[in-house]
Each structure stands twice: as structure tokens, then as C-alpha cells.
Amino acid sequence: xxxxxxxxxxxxxxxxxxxxxxxxxxxxxxxxxxxxxxxxxxxxxxxxxxxxxxxxxxxxxxxxxxxxxxxxxxxxxxxxxxxxxxxxxxxxxxxxxxxxxxxxxxxxxxxxxxxxxxxxxxxxxxxxxxxxxxxxxxxxxxxxxxxxxxxxxxxxxxxxxxxxxxxxxxxxxxxxxxxxxxxxxxxxxxxxxxxxxxxxxxxxxxxxxxxxxxxxxxxxxxxxxxxxxxxxxxxxxxxxxxxxxxxxxxxxxxxxxxxxxxxxxxxxxxxxxxxxxxxxxxxxxxxxxxxxxxxxxxxxxxxxxxxxxxxxxxxxxxxxxxxxxxxxxxxxxxxxxxxxxxxxxxxxxxxxxxxxxxxxxxxxxxxxxxxxxxxxxxxxxxxxxxxxxxxxxxxxxxxxxxxxxxxxxxxxxxxxxxxxxxxxxxxxxxxxxxxxxxxxxxxxxxxxxxxxxxxxxxxxxxxxxxxxxxxxxxxxxxxxxxxxxxxxxxxxxxx
Numbered sequence: 001x002x003x004x005x006x007x008x009x010x011x012x013x014x015x016x017x018x019x020x021x022x023x024x025x026x027x028x029x030x031x032x033x034x035x036x037x038x039x040x041x042x043x044x045x046x047x048x049x050x051x052x053x054x055x056x057x058x059x060x061x062x063x064x065x066x067x068x069x070x071x072x073x074x075x076x077x078x079x080x081x082x083x084x085x086x087x088x089x090x091x092x093x094x095x096x097x098x099x100x101x102x103x104x105x106x107x108x109x110x111x112x113x114x115x116x117x118x119x120x121x122x123x124x125x126x127x128x129x130x131x132x133x134x135x136x137x138x139x140x141x142x143x144x145x146x147x148x149x150x151x152x153x154x155x156x157x158x159x160x161x162x163x164x165x166x167x168x169x170x171x172x173x174x175x176x177x178x179x180x181x182x183x184x185x186x187x188x189x190x191x192x193x194x195x196x197x198x199x200x201x202x203x204x205x206x207x208x209x210x211x212x213x214x215x216x217x218x219x220x221x222x223x224x225x226x227x228x229x230x231x232x233x234x235x236x237x238x239x240x241x242x243x244x245x246x247x248x249x250x251x252x253x254x255x256x257x258x259x260x261x262x263x264x265x266x267x268x269x270x271x272x273x274x275x276x277x278x279x280x281x282x283x284x285x286x287x288x289x290x291x292x293x294x295x296x297x298x299x300x301x302x303x304x305x306x307x308x309x310x311x312x313x314x315x316x317x318x319x320x321x322x323x324x325x326x327x328x329x330x331x332x333x334x335x336x337x338x339x340x341x342x343x344x345x346x347x348x349x350x351x352x353x354x355x356x357x358x359x360x361x362x363x364x365x366x367x368x369x370x371x372x373x374x375x376x377x378x379x380x381x382x383x384x385x386x387x388x389x390x391x392x393x394x395x396x397x398x399x400x401x402x403x404x405x406x407x408x409x410x411x412x413x414x415x416x417x418x419x420x421x422x423x424x425x426x427x428x429x430x431x432x433x434x435x436x437x438x439x440x441x442x443x444x445x446x447x448x449x450x451x452x453x454x455x456x457x458x459x460x461x462x463x464x465x466x467x468x469x470x471x472x473x474x475x476x477x478x479x480x481x482x483x484x485x486x487x488x489x490x491x492x493x494x495x
Contacts, residue, residue, distance in 0.1 A: 004027060004029040005028050005275040005276070006028070006029045006030075006031070006273070006275050007020075007030045007274060007275065007277070007491065008030075008032075008033065008278070009030060009031070009032040009278045009280060010033050010265070010279050010280060010286075010290070011035075011041065011279065011280030011433075012032050012034040012036075012040065012041065012246065013039075013041025013042060013043070013232070013280050014041060014043060014232055014235070014477060014480045014481055015280050015467030015468035015469070015481070015484045015487075016041075016280030016484065017039060017236060018069055018235065018467065018482075018484025018485060018488070019280075019465075019467050019483075019485075019488045020244045021069065021239035022069070022488035023492070024073075024239060024242035024244045025072065026488070026492055028491070028495075029243075030239075030243070031247065032244055032245070032246045032247065033247050033250045033265070034246065034250060035250065035251040035252075036248065037248050039236045040229065041232070041280070041468070042055075042057070042469070043056040043057060043229060043231060043232050045227065048317075048419060049317055049418065050369040050372075050419075051317040051367065051372075051374045051419050052364075052366070052367045052374065053315045053360070053374055054227050054228040054358075054376065055315075055423065056228065057228050057476065058228060058358045058376065059086070059089075059216075059221050059223060059228075059328065060083065060222040060223065060224060060228070060231070060477055061215050061222070061476070061478055062219065062478035065477075065478040065481050065482060066083070066231070066477075066478070066481060069484075069485070070238065072485075074242075075238050080237065081224055081234050082225035082226065083222050083223075084222060084225060085220050085221070085222050086104055086221045086222065086223055086328075087103065088102065088103055088326050088327075088328075089102040089103070089216060089217065089221045089328065090326070090328040090329065090330055091326040091330070092190060092329075092332065093331045093332065093408050093409070094189075094332050095334045096186075098116055100113065100116050100190065102190070104217075104220060104221065106124075106125070106128065109217060110124050117184045117186055117187055118184070123181065123182065126181065127182070127191075128217070128218055130210070131210045131211060131212075131214035133167060134167070134207075134210055134211045135211040135215065137167060138168055139211075143479065144482060144485075144486075145486060146455055146456045146457065146490070170206045170208045171447065173203055173205060174195050174202040174205050174206070175203045177210060178191045178192055189336050191210070191213055192336060193330065193332075193354070194209065194212040194216070195444075197209075197476060198212075198308065198440045198443075198444050198474055198475055198476065199307075199308025199380075199438065199439050199440035199475070200308060200309070200440075200444040200449075201343070201443075202340070203337055204340075204443075204446070205443075205444045205445055206444070206446075208447075208450075223327070223363055225363065225364060226364065227364055227367065250268075252265050252267050252290060253265075253266040253268075253269070254266040254290060254291075255277050255279070255286075255290045255291055257291065257292075257461050257464075261461065261462045262274070262462065262464045263463075264277070275463065275495055276463045276464075276465060276491050276494070276495065277463065277464055277465070278487055278491075279464070279465070279466050279467070279468075280467050281433055281468070282432075282433045282435050282441070282468070283435070283454040283466060283470040284299070284303055284435035285433045287299035287302065288303075302442070302454065306344070306445060307383045307435060307436050307437075307438035307441070307443060308439055308441060308443045308444075308475070309343055309344075309381065309382065309383070309440075309443070310380075310382065310383050310384060310425035310428055310429075310434075310436070310437035310438055311379070311380060311423070311425065312349065312378070312379050312381040312394060312397055312422075312423070312424055313376065313378045313423040314398060314401070314420065314421075314422055315374070315375070315377075315420065315421040315422075316375040317368065317369075317372065317374060317418050317420070318373045318375050318417060319416045319418050320372065321372075322411060324409055324410075325357060325359060326362070327358065327360065328356075328358055329356070329357040329358075330356055330357075331354065331355040331356075331357070331405070331408050332354050333352040335352065339352065339354060343380055343381070343382055344382075344445065347382040347383070347387075348382060349381055349382065349393060350379070351400070352400075353379035353380065353397070353400070353404075354379065354380070355379055355401055355404060356376075356377070356378045356379070357376070357377050358376040358378075359373050359376075360374060360376070361373050361374045377401060379397065379401065381424075381425050381437075383425060383436035383438055384424075384425035384428070384429045385436050390424040390425065390426050391424070394422045394424055424437075434470070435470070438470075439469070439475060440470075440475030440476070441453060441454075441469050441470030441471070441474065441475060444474075453471065453472050453473075453474065454466050454470060454471040454472065455471070455472055456471055456472050456483060456486045456490060457487075463494075465491065467480070467483040467484045467486075468480060468483060469483075473486075
């Protein structure tokens with residue numbers, strides 16, 4: 001019997017799990033090494049005092065990507081996860097008292113926006129046609145395949161995209177494009193917000209990212225009945241069924257390279273041979289700690305690229321129920337431009353932050369004791385290393401956030417919080433290995449950012465591949481899963 005090709009996956013985030021499951025289903029011998037005791041990477045959880053919180057992503061978009069993963073390995077998504085579409089994607093609160101419910105489905109969303117702002121249906125329809133056109137032109141090249149492979153461009157779809165390159169709107173910023181479609185500042189701010197889905201500023205990120213409103217509002221936004229944490233656990237279960245072997249509490253010392261070719265890994269002082277290695281770690285961590293790359297061109301390149309925003313998170317167990325809130329809520333800032341100026345130029349927490357509140361106990365009732373709620377409260381924050389004392393900064397921002405919640409929602413939290421955990425950018429860096437606590441790798445604050453992101457195949461070491469949020473095509477559940485799919489396809493073609 002011929003020897004199976006052996007693959008090592010370093011890290012069991014969603015990108016690593018996606019690649020491992022697919023490769024095992026194709027007959028490869030796959031080992032996954034995870035430094036933590038559990039899989040999932042950023043899709044983690046905290047449970048304490050009767051409360052449970054997802055600590056990473058809170059919604060699922062592009063559901064078909066997850067369905068495709070299970071289908072490709074011969075399984076059915078519904079046998080592992082209960083995934084349901086949200087009725088209200090998000091409830092938006094504005095400083096002037098406006099409240100907009102972003103309903104799932106164009107007709108209800110258009111009616112709500114017209115009722116609250118007077119923005120017409122035709123105007124909104126024109127905008128979503130524009131967003132959908134960008135998605136249709138870019139999805140095959142920018143999302144489904146590697147940007148750095150010549151064969152990506154050797155087909156009709158790629159030629160069509162290149163022929164219509166101006167239509168992907170990469171020369172304007174998101175804010176400039178959105179301001180051309182709408183005159184109402186509240187609607188512009190609502191759609192500008194989607195730049196934060198990859199940790200960027202709408203005043204700098206290219207308008208190409210306006211594919212995101214189409215993905216969420218038109219294609220649908222979903223919740224997982226057992227919580228986002230159940231996604232990596234389900235993929236791990238399916239991968240193990242296909243033969244993937246998991247080694248938890250296993251910190252890899254080095255990726256072994258000889259003559260610019262990967263030959264294996266070193267763990268616990270012992271060398272193990274592999275035909276290919278997938279790093280599901282942060283790109284900077286991979287170059288600086290797993291490869292002899294400190295000071296190399298690639299290590300210096302990624303270290304010097306602008307990181308995406310990080311986050312300051314408050315996990316609050318709240319006594320009582322608050323019917324004014326939905327499962328997903330946004331409390332907007334008064335001056336959005338100033339908020340991003342402080343984040344990316346001054347590198348400080350905003351004086352008036354936009355506040356995100358996620359209450360998963362609205363649909364997963366056992367995430368909080370009966371009659372109570374679990375609040376995941378997050379603001380965008382600058383990268384770790386920009387402030388000398390995140391502990392005191394977190395306390396300062398806590399007071400600002402609670403004051404904002406009282407003013408905009410009429411909820412006095414100080415006497416209602418019976419559990420609290422604070423997660424700073426430094427905690428995110430320490431717990432996930434993300435460079436400077438950046439949630440999405442590098443920012444997209446330039447029109448060339450997509451081409452600067454780490455490619456899925458190493459350009460220096462044959463047999464080394466990258467999956468995860470810091471590699472192409474980027475962060476967020478569907479894109480990270482796609483990174484694993486791209487890598488698995490590359491390895492299948494190579495071996």
C-alpha cells in the first residue's frame with residue numbers, strides 16, 4: 001500500500017480545521033497541533049456564574065461556505081449544527097434618538113429605512129444593485145481563489161473582472177461611495193459601519209468592500225442555535241470522523257525547512273517529517289517564531305504593515321431583561337470620522353465610541369440564568385502596544401460606555417452587573433497569538449491591501465501554506481473557512 005502524504009496543521013482555528021477536514025476526506029494523513037486545550041482559535045467562549053459568552057464572531061454570513069465544507073467531506077451541515085436566519089440583523093441607535101431595525105430581506109429593510117429617514121426604496125435598490133455587482137465581479141478572484149496564482153486569472157470570469165476593473169470601485173473610499181448614493185448621514189453611517197467587519201476605516205478602505213452590505217443584508221445573516229462556539233467544535237468532530245488526529249496542549253517549536261523546502265516540524269525537541277505544513281497561526285508569529293525569519297524580508301514586511309483594529313470587550317452578566325434591545329445592537333457615535341481618526345491616526349480609544357451589544361441569550365436561552373441577559377459589549381480599539389496601561393484605559397472606557405448606554409437606552413448598568421470580564425487588545429494578542437491584538441490581520445485602509453495580505457502559498461518555502469484571518473482572503477468566519485479550502489486545493493494539486 002502506498003504511503004499517504006502527511007500534512008501538519010499548526011493551529012486549530014476555523015481556517016486550520018477547514019483545511020484539515022478537507023484534506024483528510026481526500027485521503028491525506030492529517031495531524032493538527034494546537035497549543036490550547038481546545039480547538040477554535042478566536043471562536044472561543046467564556047462560561048462563569050451561570051453565564052456563557054462567545055468571545056469571537058457573533059454572526060454567520062455566507063452560510064453556503066459552511067454548507068460547502070460539510071458537503072465536500074461527505075457530511076451534512078444540519079447533522080451537526082442548527083443554523084437559523086436572523087429576522088432583525090441589527091438594531092441601530094443614533095444620538096439624535098433615531099432607531100432603525102435592519103430587517104432581513106430587502107422589502108422590510110427598505111420600508112423601515114424610508115419610514116425612519118425618508119430614504120426612498122429606489123435609492124436603496126440602486127445601492128444594493130451596485131453592491132451585488134461588485135460581489136459578482138470579485139468573488140471568484142478575491143474570495144474563492146488565491147490572488148497570487150497565475151491560473152487564477154486564466155479563465156473567462158477573471159478576464160471579465162479585469163475588463164470591468166473600474167466597476168469594483170477600488171479608487172474611491174467606502175465613505176465616498178456611500179455619500180454618492182445617500183444624502184442622509186444616518187444611512188451613510190449605517191453602511192460605512194461595514195468597514196469595521198475587517199477592522200478598517202470607511203474613510204480609508206476602498207469602496208470594493210461595499211460587497212459586505214450585500215453579503216449580510218441580501219444574502220442573509222444567521223445565528224447558530226448552540227452559539228458560534230459550536231461551529232469549530234462541529235468541524236473538529238467531522239474532521240476526526242474523517243481521520244484527522246488532534247494533539248492539544250501541543251506547542252510547536254519550529255517549522256523545519258531545508259533548501260527552502262518544508263520537511264516537517266519540531267515539537268517538544270523532537271523532529272517529525274511531513275510533506276506539507278499549514279500554518280493557521282498569525283502570519284507574524286509564523287515568521288518570527290516558527291521560522292528562522294526574524295529580520296527577513298517577509299518578517300519585516302508584515303510587521304510594518306498597518307494592523308487592523310483590535311477590540312476592547314466587556315462581558316457582563318446583567319440582572320433583568322431589557323426589551324428595548326435586540327440580539328445585535330449598535331449605539332452609534334456622534335462624529336464617526338473623528339472616531340476613526342482617533343483609532344487609526346492618533347492610535348487611541350475614541351472619546352465617543354460606537355458600542356456593539358450582543359445578547360446571545362435572546363436565542364440561546366441557557367446562556368444566562370432565567371430572567372437575566374448576557375451582554376457582549378465591544379468597541380473598536382487601537383492595536384496592542386499603543387497604550388502603556390490597558391487596565392486603566394479599560395476602566396476609563398467602561399465609564400464612558402456605561403454613560404452612553406444610560407443616555408441612549410435609559411439603562412443604568414452599575415447596579416445590574418453581577419458578572420464581569422474585561423478583554424483588552426493585549427489579552428487578545430496573548431490568547432490568540434494575533435499580532436498586536438489585530439482581529440483581522442492587516443487593515444484594508446488602502447486600495448492595495450488585498451494584494452499585501454499573506455498569500456496562501458509561501459513564496460519562499462515550498463510546502464508551506466497559510467490559512468486563517470491574517471492570510472488571504474481575510475478575517476471573518478466565511479473568509480477564514482475559504483482560506484482553508486484554497487489551501488487544501490493547492491496541496492491536493494501539489495502532492
